[in-house]
Structure formats: structure tokens, C-alpha cells
Amino acid sequence: MKIAISSQGPLPEDPFEKRFGRAPFFVIHDTETGSISSINNHQNLNALQGAGIQSAQNILNENVQVLITGHCGPKAWQLLSRAEIKVYCTEASSVKDALGLYLENKLKALDNADVESHWL
Amino acid sequence: MKLAVASGKGGTGKTTLALALAECLEHEDTFLLDCDVEEPNLHLFFSSPSVDNKVVSILCPSIDEKQCNACGLCKEYCQYNAIVIVKQKAIVFSDLCHGCGACTLICPQNAIQDYPHQIGRLEISKKNKLNLVQGKIDIGTPLAIPVIKAVKKSVPNNVPWLILDCPPGTSCSMIHSIDGADAVILVTEPTPFGLHDLKLAVATLRSFSSAYFGVVINRCNIGDERVKDYCNRESIPILLQIPESRKIAEAYAQGVSLLQAIPEYKPLMKTLLLSLKQKSGKTI
Numbered sequence: 058m059k060i061a062i063s064s065q066g067p068l069p070e071d072p073f074e075k076r077f078g079r080a081p082f083f084v085i086h087d088t089e090t091g092s093i094s095s096i097n098n099h100q101n102l103n104a105l106q107g108a109g110i111q112s113a114q115n116i117l118n119e120n121v122q123v124l125i126t127g128h129c130g131p132k133a134w135q136l137l138s139r140a141e142i143k144v145y146c147t148e149a150s151s152v153k154d155a156l157g158l159y160l161e162n163k164l165k166a167l168d169n170a171d172v173e174s175h176w177l
Numbered sequence: 178m179k180l181a182v183a184s185g186k187g188g189t190g191k192t193t194l195a196l197a198l199a200e201c202l203e204h205e206d207t208f209l210l211d212c213d214v215e216e217p218n219l220h221l222f223f224s225s226p227s228v229d230n231k232v233v234s235i236l237c238p239s240i241d242e243k244q245c246n247a248c249g250l251c252k253e254y255c256q257y258n259a260i261v262i263v264k265q266k267a268i269v270f271s272d273l274c275h276g277c278g279a280c281t282l283i284c285p286q287n288a289i290q291d292y293p294h295q296i297g298r299l300e301i302s303k304k305n306k307l308n309l310v311q312g313k314i315d316i317g318t319p320l321a322i323p324v325i326k327a328v329k330k331s332v333p334n335n336v337p338w339l340i341l342d343c344p345p346g347t348s349c350s351m352i353h354s355i356d357g358a359d360a361v362i363l364v365t366e367p368t369p370f371g372l373h374d375l376k377l378a379v380a381t382l383r384s385f386s387s388a389y390f391g392v393v394i395n396r397c398n399i400g401d402e403r404v405k406d407y408c409n410r411e412s413i414p415i416l417l418q419i420p421e422s423r424k425i426a427e428a429y430a431q432g433v434s435l436l437q438a439i440p441e442y443k444p445l446m447k448t449l450l451l452s453l454k455q456k457s458g459k460t461i
Contacts, residue, residue: 106319107258107273114252114261132270140263 060086060159061116062152063126067095069153075127078108084152085119109133116142125155125164134170146171178459179339180450181358181388185374187345189364190395193425195342196222197435199307201446202340206306208332212354213344214312214324220302221432223309229301233312233327234293235276235320240267244288251280251289275320297324299331321350329357338450347374347381355382360457361390362416367400372407379413389457391416393449417449 063080065072074080083096096115101108109129113136116124124137125145137144145164149155158164182195192211196219199209211219220227238251238260247265259273260280271294281289297314312328314321321344332339343354355361361382365375375392382390392408397418408415419425419442428438436443 101258104258107270110261110270110273111258114263117261117263136261136263136268 058088058123059119059121060088060123060125060156061096061119061121062086062155063124064095064152067097069093069151069156071152073127073147073149073152073155075148077124077126077129077133078104078110078112080112080126083112083116083119084156085121086156107132110136113137113140123159125159128172129167129170130172131170131174134167178337178360178454178457179341179358180453181341181343181355181361182364183343183351183355183361183378183382184345184364185347185376185378186365186371189345189366189371190393190419191345191364192218192342193429193435194362194364194393194395194419195219195340197442197446198450199338199340200434200436201443202338202450203306205337206308207338207340208308208310208336210328210332210339210341211309211311212325212328212341212350214297214314214321214328214350215344217311217313219309219342220300220311222434223302223304224432225302225304227300227302227311229299231299231301231327231331232293232295233297233299233324234295235274235323236278236281236291237271237274237276237294238269238280238289239292240269241288241290242266244286246286246288248285250283250285254279254283272318276323296320297327299324299327301331322353325350325353329354347377351378352381352385355386355388358386358388359459360453361386361388362393362453363390364393364395365404366396367394367402367404369400369403371400372404375404376407379411389453391453391456394418396421416452417445 061083063074064082064084065074067082079102081102085094101111110132113133117140123143129144144167147155182191184191199207211217247262249262252260257275259270296318300311302309310331312324314324344350363378365371391414398420
């Protein structure tokens, strides 16, 4: 199973990023192989609009099943839930800590977007 | 003759001045356009209800799922991040769409059709020979520009006088409002805020427009001399100065125009219009 974690850098030691759409990176952890990789999300960090859904697109392209982030808005939620990706929210300080909390079953899955759209 | 009344700072008197100028042209079949589509207010000075009402739409893509093969070209070409591909299907977020039409053009499968998506309205009012066209964007819609363009497009060709009440600031909506104007008036007040925003408005005008422009100083007897010094230094003509007046403010608050409150301003407004027409190179 692949897990994506919003991050300020490409490594597990990097600080965790609470924003989903504007996260600079997503660290991807594969629980089966134990491998760690990352996606550079800077294109969406600087986007005028639509950062949430385009970040969701990046996650979808990686075939992840779990997303750990700080918050999730309604448009991104619409896509992530449609793709059956489970979303967990936390305020961990590092990517490693966030992943640890998830693996220890200490995070609760979202059942809806937890923040409002920026436009409306 | 297209005359845009703009400013940097808000609340300097654009609407007051635009209306006063339009009212002294009453006999000339004038069009007054409220381009401040996020908060239009000129209708407050037109007592009768609007005579016509039109929907402003942009064209949004609708995807035929049977034709779409999820190639992703539409997503790639969308500059507004409005399309995503999920599970072999293209999904459009219409409230992010700016209606540019790139996706429809690029789709190799011809799977995209455009449909009109309402973003605002035009309200047309009349007062004697004066026509008011006011744009109003729908609540929650971030797209002011297409509504401003619709306001400007609604005017018949070769109208003798077109006066545009522009939105404040120096962003896209102001730039699109002044676009194509023969002359621009920048309304300001002699305060540090007025001067600061006037400088921005002048810089914007100089980079986006070749129209003749000058400054009107409203509430000219408050503040200091720095706006005047700046205009002199930059060789920007000061077209008119209007002193602070409780009478004007009280009238405005009741939906009464400057010329109704103080008819003595009429000759000054007329002189201003004629001089702008001359300076902008329009034949009288």
C-alpha cells in the first residue's frame, strides 16, 4: 500500500506540511517494499487557483491509497473520495512523525472535507 | 468619445464625477457604464427600475464520457487548473473555469462541448436621454473581467459619449475598464493614501494605455500639497479641483447627484469634457 504525506521537503526527516494543495512536496511511502520516494508539487504551490484538485491529481497518478495531510478542502475531497483514497489529518512536526502516528493507528480518517473552499 | 473615470484609491469620487459628467451631456444620447461589477452603485442615482436585464455567461466545457478517452490534453492545456483526470475520466470544475475554450479546441476526440455558465448580469436603466449599463457579478464568482467586457460590449457603435465609472485599484478589472478609452481621468484626494495610490494608477496607465489623462483632485481643501507637487513634477495636468462639501456628501448619501445638489458645477463639467475631447484628439 502506498501512503502520501504532505511535506515541506522530499525526505522523511523534513517538516510536515499542513496545507494539502500548496504542499511543496509529497513523500510517498510504500508499506510493502518499505521504499520512500517523493513528488515535487511546486507547480501547485505557485498556482493561481485549483491547487487542491491538481495536488489530488498528482496523488492519484501515484496510485496511493492513503493521504496524510493537515487539512482537505471540498474540491480535493470530491476527487480523493471518488478515487477511494483515505485521508487522515494531523499536526505532526515531521513527515516521519506523521507516518509513525498513522502506522500506530493514532489518526482518524476524514469522512468529509474539514475546511471550506477559498473561493466561496 | 470614450472617457474612463478611474482612481487608485477607492472612495475618492469616481462615481460622483462620472455621473456629473454624464448628466451634463443629457441631450447627447450618452452611455454611462458602471464597470465596478463587484459593487456597482450608479443605479442608486436612477430612481426608476432597470428597463432591461441580461445574463452574462462564459462558455464552460461539458465532457461526453463516451467520446472521452482520458488522454489528458484538455487538463494539460487548461491554464486555470479546472480539469483533472480521475479513473480514466476527465472532470471539470466549472467554478474554476475562465471560459477560454482551449480544452474544446484541443480535444482530439471532439468529446467537449461548450455550454453557457452564468457568472453575472447586466442591468440597463434610463434617465431621459442618459443610458446606464451596470454590470453585476454573481455572489461567489471570482470572474469580474468577462462581466466588464460584457458591459463595454453592450454599447452600440458610434455613441457620441461613453463614460466609464471604473473599479478602484490598479488590478486587471481597472486595466480592462480603461482599455480602449480616448481619455482617462484619475480622481484622487490630497492625502498620503490618495497620493500613494495615484502614483500606482499613473504607472499602470502609462504602461497599459496611450490615452490622454489628467487628475481631478476631490476634497482639494483637505490634506497637503503633495499631490499637486507630484502632478507638477510629472507634468500631469490637474483638470479640476472640487472642494470638500457637506452638501455634496449629504446629497450623495440620499441618491442625489452632484449637479442636482450644486448646479453651478455644470459649466465646469462641460468645460472639462470639451477640453478632454480636444486633448484626446477627437474632433468636436
